[in-house]
Amino acid sequence: MRTPLSIRARLIWGVFIVLLVFLAGAGWAVQQAYVDSVRAQRFARLQTTVYLLMAGAELNAQGSLDMPTTLAEPRLSLPASGLYANIANLDKNEEWQSSSTLGLNPPFQRTQTAGQWSFDTVAAPQAQPDDTSGSARAYLSVSYAVKWLVNDRPAPLVFSVLEDKKTFDQEVQSFERTLWSWLGGAGLLLLLTQTLLLRWALAPLARIAREIRHIENGEQARVEGSYPSELARLTHNLNGLMDQERARQTRYKDALDDLAHSLKTPLAALRASLDEPSALPGMVAQQVTRMDDIVVHQLGRAGASGAARFAPLLTLAPILNRIRDTLAKVYVDKQLVFALDCPSDLSWRMDEGDAFEMLGNVLDNAAKWAHSKVAVRLWVEGKRLFIRVCDDGPGFSDPGAVLARRVRLDERVPGHGIGLAVVKDLVASHQGELKVSKADLGGAQIDIILRSGRQTLPACL
Numbered sequence: 001m002r003t004p005l006s007i008r009a010r011l012i013w014g015v016f017i018v019l020l021v022f023l024a025g026a027g028w029a030v031q032q033a034y035v036d037s038v039r040a041q042r043f044a045r046l047q048t049t050v051y052l053l054m055a056g057a058e059l060n061a062q063g064s065l066d067m068p069t070t071l072a073e074p075r076l077s078l079p080a081s082g083l084y085a086n087i088a089n090l091d092k093n094e095e096w097q098s099s100s101t102l103g104l105n106p107p108f109q110r111t112q113t114a115g116q117w118s119f120d121t122v123a124a125p126q127a128q129p130d131d132t133s134g135s136a137r138a139y140l141s142v143s144y145a146v147k148w149l150v151n152d153r154p155a156p157l158v159f160s161v162l163e164d165k166k167t168f169d170q171e172v173q174s175f176e177r178t179l180w181s182w183l184g185g186a187g188l189l190l191l192l193t194q195t196l197l198l199r200w201a202l203a204p205l206a207r208i209a210r211e212i213r214h215i216e217n218g219e220q221a222r223v224e225g226s227y228p229s230e231l232a233r234l235t236h237n238l239n240g241l242m243d244q245e246r247a248r249q250t251r252y253k254d255a256l257d258d259l260a261h262s263l264k265t266p267l268a269a270l271r272a273s274l275d276e277p278s279a280l281p282g283m284v285a286q287q288v289t290r291m292d293d294i295v296v297h298q299l300g301r302a303g304a305s306g307a308a309r310f311a312p313l314l315t316l317a318p319i320l321n322r323i324r325d326t327l328a329k330v331y332v333d334k335q336l337v338f339a340l341d342c343p344s345d346l347s348w349r350m351d352e353g354d355a356f357e358m359l360g361n362v363l364d365n366a367a368k369w370a371h372s373k374v375a376v377r378l379w380v381e382g383k384r385l386f387i388r389v390c391d392d393g394p395g396f397s398d399p400g401a402v403l404a405r406r407v408r409l410d411e412r413v414p415g416h417g418i419g420l421a422v423v424k425d426l427v428a429s430h431q432g433e434l435k436v437s438k439a440d441l442g443g444a445q446i447d448i449i450l451r452s453g454r455q456t457l458p459a460c461l
Contacts, residue, residue, distance in 0.1 A: 008202055015194045019187055027183045034175055039140070042168055043119050046142035049073055049161045053085055057157070059150045065089050065096050065157075076100050082164035084139075086110075090156040108160040109143035118143045121165065138165040204231055215242070247429065266291050313347040314355055316378055323360050324376075327367045336367055342378040348385050349452065350430070358426045362389045362446050365420060369393030373441060387448040390439035423448070 005013070052073055058066040065087060075083040076098035085098040086108035095110070107122050120141045139162040147154035204227050214220045222242065223235045266287040273283035324338045348355075366374045370391035377388045423446075427434045432450040439445035 007205070008198060011198050011202075012195055015198075016191060019190055019194075023183050023187045027179060031176055031179060034179075035172055038168065038171060038175075042140055042163060043142055046140060046161045046163055047117070047144075049076075049083070049085065050142055050144050050159045053087060053159050053161070054144075054146070057087060057148075057159075059089075059148055059155055061151070063089070063150045063153075063155050064092055065094060067096050071098070080104065082167060084108075084162045086160045086162075088158040088160070090158065092155075106139060106162045107141075108162065109141060110158055110160070112143055112145035112158050114145045114147050114156060116145060122162075139163060140165055140168060204228055208235065221246075263291060312349070314350050314352055315345070315347045316355060316359075317342045317344045317346060319352070319355050320359060320376065320378070323356070323363050327363055330364075331367050334367075334370070335372070336370060337373045339373065339375040341376065346378055346380060348380075348450065350450075354426055354430070358423055358448070359387070361420065361423045362387070362448070366391040366393070366444065366446070369395075370443060375439075375441065383452040385448075385450040385452075387450075388445065390441050390445045391443040392439075392441040393443035395438055395442070395444045396436060420446075 052071070056068050056071060060066050067087070071077060071085075073083065073085075075081040076085050078100055079102040081100045083098075084101045084104070084106045086101070086106070087096040088108070088110040089095070090111075095108075097108075105124065107124050109118055109120075109122075112118055118141070121138060122141045123138045141160065141162050143158060143160040145156065145158045148157050149155070204225075207225055208223065208227070208231065211220065211223050211225060215223070222239050225235070227235050270283065270287050273280050276283075320340055320342050324340060328336065328338065363374065363376065366389050370393045373392050375388075375390045377386075379386050424434055427448055427450070430450050432448060435447040435449075437445045437447070
């Protein structure tokens with residue numbers, strides 16, 4: 001499979017193509033503007049020469065041309081000077097040509113509508129005698145036709161001036177060489193500058209790649225560098241994901257260690273009961289139930305998703321209503337009243353299984369010990385979710401023992417099952433707090449405080 005181009009290579013090639021197209025387009029536009037400007041300038045000079053010829057031309061009484069011996073434009077008197085003039089007297093079928101046309105046959109304009117200017121580029125029908133290239137020579141041509149009055153009779157005259165296009169081409173070629181040399185140099189300099197800028201701009205990505213390799217090799221535990229705002233959210237989420245995964249692996253390991261440790265006591269009790277066959281059935285039933293509770297507890301603890309940075313927002317009111325409906329059926333004989341205070345749009349970033357496990361165990365514990373009423377309230381303050389569950393039962397005999405650190409299932413407060421132990425581990429996996437106190441209703445009050453796992457970072461530009 002072909003390896004895709006790197007981001008740096010794509011950007012460099014993209015910049016190169018865009019720069020090439022831009023410089024080519026800009027160079028062509030500048031070149032055409034310069035050529036048009038030089039051509040217009042030369043046509044204007046030739047038009048001035050036509051005016052000079054018109055000022056010096058005279059027609060005698062017979063209608064023949066009478067030109068001065070010296071002209072205002074000295075190049076017209078110099079043979080093969082590159083500037084040539086012609087005056088065609090159409091009625092007399094005569095022509096006057098400047099001395100510069102000696103030995104040449106320039107393609108003068110001899111017929112034209114009176115009062116109109118003609119600007120054109122023409123070529124000689126054949127190579128000129130002084131042209132060693134053997135190709136036809138091109139000229140810039142300007143002509144103007146007038147009707148000259150002689151004895152109140154109009155005499156049509158056509159003034160035509162040619163200039164060798166060779167000097168025009170040389171001037172344009174010189175400009176083109178200069179233009180494209182400078183544009184080429186500027187393009188190379190810009191490309192080099194862009195390459196260095198891209199290398200500097202993409203350096204944080206290379207640093208992230210190096211840090212990730214170090215993490216894979218076990219040389220570091222987190223992405224530790226300081227990065228631009230566009231990458232800060234990525235590194236923050238990456239660190240959060242790695243922390244979440246490490247916490248999950250730690251929970252798995254701790255759950256297995258605690259499971260092995262907790263099962264030692266019931267297994268020892270079963271082993272001891274082997275010497276008393278009469279008590280064996282009851283002991284087996286008791287310890288099997290105990291081991292089942294231990295397994296359920298540790299599996300629930302290990303399977304907790306924990307603070308889910310990338311979990312979608314979960315609406316909690318429907319979950320709370322489903323748990324209430326289920327408990328109402330389980331404890332139908334007690335005719336419990338469930339007072340739920342939870343906004344319908346309250347949502348939190350949490351795994352649905354964790355929500356059912358946490359709320360279900362707390363509500364089940366309250367319903368088990370309540371006399372007639374269970375009150376539940378959920379609300380959000382700032383970036384914290386508060387859950388409060390109260391009942392009118394007897395309350396906890398020893399609240400401190402319920403929250404003791406690393407209390408095993410076989411050491412838990414009698415009568416309160418595995419529910420609160422599972423909730424305690426779930427709350428810890430969400431970096432939350434669990435508080436136990438006496439409720440205003442007279443029974444137990446359990447407060448759970450969960451903090452948002454999302455940190456506000458500068459917005460990317």
